[in-house]
Amino acid sequence: MKNKAATRDAYGKTLAELGKINNNIVVLDADLAASTKTGIFAKEFPERFFDMGVAEQDMISTAAGLAACGKIAFASTFAVFGSGRAWEQVRMSLAYTRLNVKVVVTHAGITTGEDGASHQANEDIAIMRVLPNMTVIVPADYIEACKVIKAAVDFHGPMYIRLSRIATPIVYENKDYNYKIGQGIVLKEGKDAVVFACGIMVAIALEAAEALKSEGISTKVVNIHTIKPLDKELIISSAKETGAVVCAEEHSIIGGLGGAVAEVLSENHATPIERVGINDVFGESGKPDELLEKYGLTAGHIISSVKHVISRKK
Amino acid sequence: MISGDKIKEIESLALRIRKHIIEMICAAGSGHPGGSLSAADIITVLYFYKMKHNPKEPNWPDRDRFVMSKGHAAPVLYSALAEAGYFPISYLKTLRSVGSSLQGHIDMLSLPGIEMSTGSLGQGLSAANGMALAGKLDKKNYRVYCMIGDGESQEGQIWEAAMTSGHRKLDNLTAILDNNKYQIDGKVEDIKGIEPIEDKFKAFRWNVIKCSGHDIKSIISAFEEAEKTKNKPTMIIADTIKGKGVSFMEANPKDFHGRAPTKEEKQTAIEALCKLENL
Numbered sequence: 001m002k003n004k005a006a007t008r009d010a011y012g013k014t015l016a017e018l019g020k021i022n023n024n025i026v027v028l029d030a031d032l033a034a035s036t037k038t039g040i041f042a043k044e045f046p047e048r049f050f051d052m053g054v055a056e057q058d059m060i061s062t063a064a065g066l067a068a069c070g071k072i073a074f075a076s077t078f079a080v081f082g083s084g085r086a087w088e089q090v091r092m093s094l095a096y097t098r099l100n101v102k103v104v105v106t107h108a109g110i111t112t113g114e115d116g117a118s119h120q121a122n123e124d125i126a127i128m129r130v131l132p133n134m135t136v137i138v139p140a141d142y143i144e145a146c147k148v149i150k151a152a153v154d155f156h157g158p159m160y161i162r163l164s165r166i167a168t169p170i171v172y173e174n175k176d177y178n179y180k181i182g183q184g185i186v187l188k189e190g191k192d193a194v195v196f197a198c199g200i201m202v203a204i205a206l207e208a209a210e211a212l213k214s215e216g217i218s219t220k221v222v223n224i225h226t227i228k229p230l231d232k233e234l235i236i237s238s239a240k241e242t243g244a245v246v247c248a249e250e251h252s253i254i255g256g257l258g259g260a261v262a263e264v265l266s267e268n269h270a271t272p273i274e275r276v277g278i279n280d281v282f283g284e285s286g287k288p289d290e291l292l293e294k295y296g297l298t299a300g301h302i303i304s305s306v307k308h309v310i311s312r313k314k
Numbered sequence: 315m316i317s318g319d320k321i322k323e324i325e326s327l328a329l330r331i332r333k334h335i336i337e338m339i340c341a342a343g344s345g346h347p348g349g350s351l352s353a354a355d356i357i358t359v360l361y362f363y364k365m366k367h368n369p370k371e372p373n374w375p376d377r378d379r380f381v382m383s384k385g386h387a388a389p390v391l392y393s394a395l396a397e398a399g400y401f402p403i404s405y406l407k408t409l410r411s412v413g414s415s416l417q418g419h420i421d422m423l424s425l426p427g428i429e430m431s432t433g434s435l436g437q438g439l440s441a442a443n444g445m446a447l448a449g450k451l452d453k454k455n456y457r458v459y460c461m462i463g464d465g466e467s468q469e470g471q472i473w474e475a476a477m478t479s480g481h482r483k484l485d486n487l488t489a490i491l492d493n494n495k496y497q498i499d500g501k502v503e504d505i506k507g508i509e510p511i512e513d514k515f516k517a518f519r520w521n522v523i524k525c526s527g528h529d530i531k532s533i534i535s536a537f538e539e540a541e542k543t544k545n546k547p548t549m550i551i552a553d554t555i556k557g558k559g560v561s562f563m564e565a566n567p568k569d570f571h572g573r574a575p576t577k578e579e580k581q582t583a584i585e586a587l588c589k590l591e592n593l
């Protein structure tokens with residue numbers, strides 16, 4: 001797991017490739033094309049790219065109009081603006097209408113780093129997954145992000161796809177696998193506890209599981225890339241197998257993956273759960289690695305949560 | 315030139331649509347008569363004179379598109395669609411009832427002929443821009459029409475959208491401002507005035523035309539001029555009266571923004587509209 005790459009780079013590259021084979025794809029951005037990487041598509045297909053300027057609400061509803069005329073519309077900006085500023089447009093013009101618009105956002109979570117709290121979306125999964133008809137995806141790495149963007153073109157309906165700014169470890173190096181929206185992936189088997197992770201926390205969870213192994217603790221690691229629709233079966237069966245659950249996400253502990261897993265398990269198979277995530281606070285400026293440490297998102301934090309949740313088993 | 319007979323026909327259709335509006339809102343026990351009645355003549359011209367559309371093939375790719383951005387004026391659109399043959403007129407009385415396709419605010423998934431779901435003000439003009447952009451991309455010559463309210467024009471997104479239409483020179487887009495001077499809390503000019511609205515849209519690179527929104531000839535000529543205008547979107551500022559056609563609503567537009575007429579009020583309104591029909 002030495003190689004690193006950013007999921008937003010996967011987006012830019014894949015989108016431009018898909019643009020060649022699918023004339024129906026149109027792309028919108030809100031003055032962040034260089035950062036979200038839609039600029040690569042813009043350069044190759046200027047007639048199918050619309051820079052809407054700093055107007056995220058207009059961008060989302062315009063994408064809806066394009067989709068209503070049969071286009072596959074990708075709309076991109078930073079996560080905080082795509083989910084927050086335009087939330088009601090996503091609700092009314094995309095979710096309610098089930099129009100074929102993919103809101104692909106970058107700079108999600110605390111690893112946005114130096115820009116600080118105003119730019120660190122730690123609440124977006126919660127406010128997107130609450131919307132009926134929305135599909136919410138957080139790819140684990142560069143390889144998976146490429147697959148997700150391809151899958152998004154073949155999937156009809158609104159989606160929220162959450163990407164990162166920084167280069168993060170490749171989980172799926174040299175591994176070809178069949179990606180399916182809504183289907184979690186077991187990356188490592190284990191019997192003492194299970195870690196459900198999404199996004200950049202998948203690689204960190206694998207690192208934690210390795211370390212736990214040397215201490216004699218067997219930890220299952222599952223990549224829950226699709227937060228909605230959630231792979232309930234896999235979550236319930238893994239909880240039954242291990243009897244102890246840790247959720248890890250670069251998002252608030254409220255309402256994200258941890259919240260979704262807690263909802264499912266409390267109704268189907270009550271299991272002790274610990275949530276690793278941002279503890280209901282805003283972030284701050286700093287280097288991504290320093291922030292992950294300060295805000296509790298490292299392998300060390302997952303390790304102590306796994307130990308603690310195992311101690312809570314009856 | 316449009317014949318006098320054709321104008322008479324449109325006028326009498328507009329009256330029928332007004333009667334449907336009153337009947338259906340009364341049957342529902344709630345709804346928005348004021349802003350539906352003010353838009354009735356413009357909507358009638360669009361659906362029975364101006365727009366290319368086919369009730370038998372609602373998804374015909376070359377059809378003109380209409381987006382009702384002020385989604386609370388759903389009753390006027392439903393009435394026009396029913397008169398045009400999209401669904402039976404008898405269905406209008408199901409407005410706002412459980413299981414009906416006639417949702418309180420417009421829902422594109424439940425009713426053929428509806429192009430965009432609205433109800434949260436301020437979003438429709440952006441969606442209309444998207445449709446106009448798609449039309450240009452696909453080299454289609456359909457036109458896109460969009461109606462916005464004067465109160466609605468206080469929404470920030472209207473101006474984001476207006477900037478987009480102007481910047482992108484969307485001359486296949488005609489928007490209509492139903493300038494009935496009232497919003498929920500009172501007069502637009504007292505609450506947060508939008509004047510000089512003509513200058514505002516001009517400043518946003520629009521072609522602006524003023525018309526009398528209850529004069530069929532004036533509405534038609536505005537639409538025709540809009541169609542001839544190249545390289546700019548057109549905003550038709552239609553001078554209208556909230557509650558138009560029902561004198562007690564015209565006299566009390568604040569009360570009748572979002573209140574259903576009682577059975578007695580409905581009777582009075584229908585009788586008055588019938589009298590106009592026989593003029």
Ligand SMILES: Cc1ncc(C[n+]2csc(CCOP(=O)(O)OP(=O)(O)O)c2C)c(N)n1
Pocket residue numbers: 346348349350352384386433434435436462463464465466467492494496497498556571
């Ligand atoms: C975003 C949003 N805010 C508030 C409302 C509630 N609302 C419904 S109609 C209306 C007033 C609209 O005034 P105007 O656009 O002038 O409509 P008209 O007078 O033509 O009915 C308001 C505030 C809404 N539907 N959407």
